[in-house]
Amino acid sequence: MSDLKPCPFCGGDVQLYNIDDDGLGGFSYYYEVVCRHCGLSNKSIYADRDRVENATIKHWNTRPIEDALRKEIFQLKKYKLELNAQCFHKDETISVLKNRITELEFDNRSLVEKMNQMVHIGTN
Secondary structure, X not given: OOOOOOOOOOOOOXXXXXXXXXEOOEOEEEEEEEEOOOOOEEEEEEOOHHHHHHHHHHHHHOOHHHHHHHHHXXXXXXXXXXXXXXHHHHHHHHHHHHHHHHXXXXXXHHHHHHHHHHHHHHHO
16 A cells, blocks of 8 residues: 555565454454565554554554654754755855955055055155
């Protein structure tokens, strides 16, 4: 079934099996999820046939640690994107400031040259 998560241990594909069994001291229904790669299995047994399939799938897919880690990874990726954006803006600002420093240094050299010319003219 496509709504089953892969095996939590090996990542392999899994198969859901429906088994009607009256050999357990009364008629019961159970579903079993089995990993096709490593053989890990999970059985759910209920007397209520309508609930057993959904309960088995829900039980197999419940992975609180994995879900918490996925949530944390999502938050970290989002934070990384924010930091990258901030760095881009800082790099852009640094570039603008470097250009302005170059302009000011040029203006300063021009002013020093004019001042030197004025001093030279005044001493002659």
